[in-house]
Amino acid sequence: MSVQKFVLAMIGVLLAGGALAQDSVELTSSVYKQVLVEKDDGSTETQLVAADNVLPGDRLVFRNTIRNISAEPAESIVITNPIEEELVYVAGSAEGEGMAIEFSVDGGQSFAAANALRVVDNGIERPATTKDYTHVRWVMQTELAAGAEGTTSFAADVE
Amino acid sequence: MKTVSKTFGLLARLGAIAVALLLAQQAMAVGTDPGVQVQNQATVTYQVGGNNQAPVDSNLVEFVVDRRVDFTVTRMGTGLTTTVLGTSQVFVDFYVTNLSNGDLDFNLDFTQLVPGDGDIYGVGTADTGVDMDNVTVSVSAAVDPTPGTGDGPAPVFGGPAIIDDLPEDQSIRVRLYADAPAVAPNGAVAGLSLDATAADPTTTVDLQESGSWTPGSIDNVFANASGATGNVAIESDNDGFLLQAAALSIVKSQAVISDPFGSGRAIPGARIEYTITISNTGAAGATSISISDLVDADVTFVADAYNGNASNVEFDRGTGTNSFCLADAADGNSDGCTFDGTTLTISGRDDSIPPADPDVPIDVAAGATVTVNFVVEVPTT
Numbered sequence: 331m332s333v334q335k336f337v338l339a340m341i342g343v344l345l346a347g348g349a350l351a352q353d354s355v356e357l358t359s360s361v362y363k364q365v366l367v368e369k370d371d372g373s374t375e376t377q378l379v380a381a382d383n384v385l386p387g388d389r390l391v392f393r394n395t396i397r398n399i400s401a402e403p404a405e406s407i408v409i410t411n412p413i414e415e416e417l418v419y420v421a422g423s424a425e426g427e428g429m430a431i432e433f434s435v436d437g438g439q440s441f442a443a444a445n446a447l448r449v450v451d452n453g454i455e456r457p458a459t460t461k462d463y464t465h466v467r468w469v470m471q472t473e474l475a476a477g478a479e480g481t482t483s484f485a486a487d488v489e
Numbered sequence: 490m491k492t493v494s495k496t497f498g499l500l501a502r503l504g505a506i507a508v509a510l511l512l513a514q515q516a517m518a519v520g521t522d523p524g525v526q527v528q529n530q531a532t533v534t535y536q537v538g539g540n541n542q543a544p545v546d547s548n549l550v551e552f553v554v555d556r557r558v559d560f561t562v563t564r565m566g567t568g569l570t571t572t573v574l575g576t577s578q579v580f581v582d583f584y585v586t587n588l589s590n591g592d593l594d595f596n597l598d599f600t601q602l603v604p605g606d607g608d609i610y611g612v613g614t615a616d617t618g619v620d621m622d623n624v625t626v627s628v629s630a631a632v633d634p635t636p637g638t639g640d641g642p643a644p645v646f647g648g649p650a651i652i653d654d655l656p657e658d659q660s661i662r663v664r665l666y667a668d669a670p671a672v673a674p675n676g677a678v679a680g681l682s683l684d685a686t687a688a689d690p691t692t693t694v695d696l697q698e699s700g701s702w703t704p705g706s707i708d709n710v711f712a713n714a715s716g717a718t719g720n721v722a723i724e725s726d727n728d729g730f731l732l733q734a735a736a737l738s739i740v741k742s743q744a745v746i747s748d749p750f751g752s753g754r755a756i757p758g759a760r761i762e763y764t765i766t767i768s769n770t771g772a773a774g775a776t777s778i779s780i781s782d783l784v785d786a787d788v789t790f791v792a793d794a795y796n797g798n799a800s801n802v803e804f805d806r807g808t809g810t811n812s813f814c815l816a817d818a819a820d821g822n823s824d825g826c827t828f829d830g831t832t833l834t835i836s837g838r839d840d841s842i843p844p845a846d847p848d849v850p851i852d853v854a855a856g857a858t859v860t861v862n863f864v865v866e867v868p869t870t
Contacts, residue, residue: 353543354537355545356545357531357532357546357547358547358548359529359547359548359550361550382702382704382708383555383699383708384527384555385554385555385556385557386521386557386590392531392550394547396533402537402538404535405535405536405537405539406534407533407534408533409531409532409533410531410532410533410534411531412529412530414527414529416521416525416527474535482531488521489520
């Protein structure tokens with residue numbers, strides 16, 4: 331390796347490190363288990379509890395919180411969340427205020443609205459089901475002001 | 490046009506049903522295995538001032554799927570198994586179904602039911618306090634081809650006593666072998682339960698319900714109908730045997746068959762025939778019965794009353810042909826009949842005419858009656 335190439339490589343490393351240190355946003359993920367709780371009056375309500383014991387059939391809620399930690403507004407924000415193969419997305423569960431919600435059925439290579447997704451199954455094209463979803467993403471329609479934060483969430487069942 | 494439309498609608502519905510069935514089968518077959526680690530990490534891309542920034546990953550959220558312990562034990566019988574007292578290796582069948590999200594072992598045991606356990610198959614089928622003997626557990630050699638039906642191979646005596654690695658959503662037959670007791674009242678009910686305890690598929694140790702959550706490890710969550718018994722998961726089902734016993738009654742009667750004067754009275758020189766009637770009102774046959782009768786010292790046992798004067802005891806077994814035996818002091822003819830001067834003992838018969846000396850046991854089938862006749866004479870001196 332020439333000295334010139336080495337120096338360039340080191341600059342690259344430093345730039346990468348600098349970029350990490352200077353992220354303008356931070357993204358925090360959490361997971362909860364959705365349970366049905368009976369109240370004193372006999373009625374029931376769903377509550378989110380810590381996802382401690384997780385069993386097949388359990389419904390989990392994944393939540394992402396994005397916060398702009400810089401002094402500048404952040405734009406074109408897209409949050410992408412994979413849906414593990416052990417999980418099945420719950421139809422209509424994705425939420426994100428001021429965000430367009432799209433899904434992928436090809437491992438995150440392409441995204442579209444839920445009703446536009448199609449898959450080829452044994453040579454036959456059919457509308458995608460939630461079992462086909464591999465990713466969900468939220469496209470923020472506005473910029474995220476300095477110091478502001480936004481939240482996204484979706485629910486999935488453990489197979 | 491309308492017809493075509495209807496046909497299409499029907500086909501569409503049939504297709505929907507087929508899809509529903511397929512989905513149901515898939516739903517039964519899937520279930521994330523315990524120990525599978527599920528991770529979740531989101532990524533954000535964004536711009537600042539119109540310039541793309543390096544993507545930012547969220548923290549990694551991860552959890553381990555725990556073990557849902559759920560299973561059932563189901564008897565295969567539709568009623569008590571009728572069994573004659575003393576019969577060996579009678580059995581009742583069950584199948585155990587693993588409804589958990591992974592392989593499970595099952596340690597198997599049995600319980601002798603007691604009357605307080607209640608009816609097994611409806612009114613009148615409760616255990617009556619009789620136990621079966623030598624109860625053992627045998628597991629089938631293969632799982633049921635159709636889960637939840639018990640249609641797998643019949644377990645054989647001496648087969649495995651535990652269920653090893655039963656996959657999720659599969660079932661396997663289990664048989665309780667037992668020997669019927671030798672003595673019990675006719676109609677007694679001996680109940681057994683098969684008790685299956687969920688066990689670790691690797692160590693075969695009974696699974697304990699996890700008291701608190703341990704991050705990163707497989708916790709056991711009992712979802713079986715009985716929940717935790719102690720701290721383990723046990724499911725049971727009951728079955729039982731209806732025991733058939735012989736119920737013998739014996740009645741003795743007498744009749745003057747001859748006397749010197751034709752008076753029909755028991756005067757000196759008169760011959761009196763005793764008839765011993767043995768009836769079996771039970772549900773099982775009685776075999777190898779033995780009859781003893783103390784002959785009064787004031788009468789004389791007549792040695793040549795039947796069979797052309799060759800026998801002194803006659804049997805009527807309801808076959809249309811009577812049998813005989815010869816009660817002699819030393820039982821020199823080995824036909825099971827002896828008379829030692831005071832006691833007549835009858836434990837065999839001879840079906841041959843003339844007598845051929847075989848010693849045939851005396852049996853009384855369920856519902857049958859056997860009469861035994863012998864004759865005494867009132868001494869003239």
